Amino acid sequence: MHSTAKAARIAGIVYLSMVITAPFSLMYVPAKLIVRGDATATGTNILAHEMLFRVSIIGDLVGHVIFICLGIALYRLLSNVNRTWALLMVSFVLVSAAVGFLNTLNNIAALVLFRGGEFLTVLDPAQRYALGMLFVRLHSQGNFINEIFWGLWLFPFGLLVFYSGFLPRFLGAWLMISCFGWIALSITALLFPSYYETAFRVAQPVLFSELAIMLWLLIRGAKVPSVEFATVEMKTV
Amino acid sequence: MNVIDNSQRVAAKVAGVTGVLAVAIVVFGNYVLLSPLIVPRDSAETARNIMAHQTQVRLALICFLLYSANVVVLLSALYVILRPVGPMLALIGALFRLVFAILWLLATLNLLGALRLLGTTPYLQVYQSDQVQALARLQVAANFDDYYVGLPFFGLAATICAYMWFKSGYIAKTLAAFGVISSAWCVISALVFLIFPNFNQIVNDYWFDSPMAIFELLVSFWLLFKGLGPFGVATALHRPEQTLYSKP
Numbered sequence: 001m002h003s004t005a006k007a008a009r010i011a012g013i014v015y016l017s018m019v020i021t022a023p024f025s026l027m028y029v030p031a032k033l034i035v036r037g038d039a040t041a042t043g044t045n046i047l048a049h050e051m052l053f054r055v056s057i058i059g060d061l062v063g064h065v066i067f068i069c070l071g072i073a074l075y076r077l078l079s080n081v082n083r084t085w086a087l088l089m090v091s092f093v094l095v096s097a098a099v100g101f102l103n104t105l106n107n108i109a110a111l112v113l114f115r116g117g118e119f120l121t122v123l124d125p126a127q128r129y130a131l132g133m134l135f136v137r138l139h140s141q142g143n144f145i146n147e148i149f150w151g152l153w154l155f156p157f158g159l160l161v162f163y164s165g166f167l168p169r170f171l172g173a174w175l176m177i178s179c180f181g182w183i184a185l186s187i188t189a190l191l192f193p194s195y196y197e198t199a200f201r202v203a204q205p206v207l208f209s210e211l212a213i214m215l216w217l218l219i220r221g222a223k224v225p226s227v228e229f230a231t232v233e234m235k236t237v
Numbered sequence: 238m239n240v241i242d243n244s245q246r247v248a249a250k251v252a253g254v255t256g257v258l259a260v261a262i263v264v265f266g267n268y269v270l271l272s273p274l275i276v277p278r279d280s281a282e283t284a285r286n287i288m289a290h291q292t293q294v295r296l297a298l299i300c301f302l303l304y305s306a307n308v309v310v311l312l313s314a315l316y317v318i319l320r321p322v323g324p325m326l327a328l329i330g331a332l333f334r335l336v337f338a339i340l341w342l343l344a345t346l347n348l349l350g351a352l353r354l355l356g357t358t359p360y361l362q363v364y365q366s367d368q369v370q371a372l373a374r375l376q377v378a379a380n381f382d383d384y385y386v387g388l389p390f391f392g393l394a395a396t397i398c399a400y401m402w403f404k405s406g407y408i409a410k411t412l413a414a415f416g417v418i419s420s421a422w423c424v425i426s427a428l429v430f431l432i433f434p435n436f437n438q439i440v441n442d443y444w445f446d447s448p449m450a451i452f453e454l455l456v457s458f459w460l461l462f463k464g465l466g467p468f469g470v471a472t473a474l475h476r477p478e479q480t481l482y483s484k485p
Contacts, residue, residue, distance in 0.1 A: 037358070037359050037360060038359075038360065039360035040360075083244075083317075084244055084247075084248060084313065084314075084317050087313050087316060087317070088309070088310065088313040091309045091312065091313050091331075091335065092306075092309055094335060095305070095309055095335060095338055095339055095342070098335075098339045099339060099342050099343075102339070102343060103346070124363075126363040127363050127364060129360070130360045130361050130363045130364065133360045134350070134353060134354065134358075134360075134361065137353055137358075138346065138349065138350050138353070141346060141349040141350070141353070142346050144349075145302060145342055145345055145346060145349075148302050148305075148306060149306070152306055152309075186302070187299060190295050190298050190299060190302075190349075191292070191295050191296070191299065
């Protein structure tokens with residue numbers, strides 16, 4: 001198999017592993033355990049399904065490791081198109097992963113508070129649960145911040161796909177549009193939080209570009225590369 | 238003499254624009270939007286200010302996010318410019334700057350925590366208002382700590398870059414030398430401040446990072462208006478590989 005085709009398949013497989021693991025920690029577990037505005041119910045749920053919550057924390061961490069691997073895999077695939085843009089793409093991925101790692105601490109802090117302990121007896125249970133809920137919510141806020149970087153890395157990624165000559169241009173354009181979708185969502189969450197859920201629903205068609213490129217890399221892979229073609233194309237940018 | 242390729246020239250313009258933008262964004266976000274709301278040693282007044290100007294605080298948050306994103310673009314551009322001078326050193330400089338960008342994002346998260354504490358969240362009603370205000374003030378103070386934890390990394394990144402500017406001769410050597418001294422001073426003063434918190438009573442906080450910030454701003458303007466040039470003898474450690482799209 002040609003090295004570019006092989007790099008595309010590897011990137012596709014890594015992407016698939018991220019697409020499988022991420023929704024568990026980002027969507028399934030929060031939907032199952034968090035009761036909005038109700039600290040006691042949320043704390044009780046988390047304590048009743050403590051192992052599930054712990055697995056979601058691990059899943060979160062594993063997801064960020066996979067994201068870094070994906071950045072490197074895509075760098076290997078696309079750095080010949082333009083190394084500067086590929087470097088920018090990986091830089092955004094690294095920031096996002098680092099923020100994600102640190103953000104996981106909020107969920108761990110919430111778990112410590114919900115479980116209680118001798119050093120926490122100075123707080124009555126209602127206060128302890130309220131503080132635990134605050135950390136759960138801060139974890140969500142951390143994800144809103146990270147959405148900026150979930151978007152930003154897609155612009156260089158999309159540009160590189162667009163000019164690669166071995167991946168379809170429409171996917172590159174779609175990825176670049178997704179970049180602005182995520183940024184708009186993050187700004188909506190921070191400035192107009194009450195409109196976030198509506199904005200998230202509306203933005204779905206834009207955000208599916210990552211699923212599309214993942215499937216393309218996995219199923220179709222890369223066409224036989226034409227470095228000269230990509231070089232000429234990038235010169236015209 | 239070091240060969241300057243097209244990708245470096247483009248990166249120099251990008252570094253110039255993002256360098257100026259970084260200063261503008263952080264000054265506006267921190268000094269115009271956020272600082273006027275914070276009353277030292279008065280958590281109640283600070284809380285009232287934050288709640289009365291929530292949108293202003295959220296705009297400051299957006300500024301901090303933009304600043305972090307801007308720093309990532311800046312560090313990538315600096316890496317592209319300085320990689321031919323010394324790839325490993327350029328990478329280390331970029332990674333130190335990345336740590337600084339990440340700590341800015343943590344500061345943003347702390348501010349969001351303060352907003353949530355002061356909001357009308359039902360589950361926080363179990364706390365007395367003064368307790369919540371004190372917790373919120375703690376979050377705002379943590380914002381300050383995040384900056385001073387990140388500052389030595391920013392200083393290290395700037396010191397490495399300034400040293401590489403000096404070695405390369407891409408900018409005036411006197412400016413690069415000023416950069417090495419001011420950035421190294423920033424690292425030392427930030428570390429001393431973390432060990433001895435009263436250090437800022439001897440040396441004003443603004444003296445820690447202002448000389449380095451001035452250097453970074455001057456370099457940005459230099460890159461924007463004068464570009465990269467052989468301003469002195471270049472002593473490149475590594476000859477650049479021509480990128481695929483660079484002009485011969």
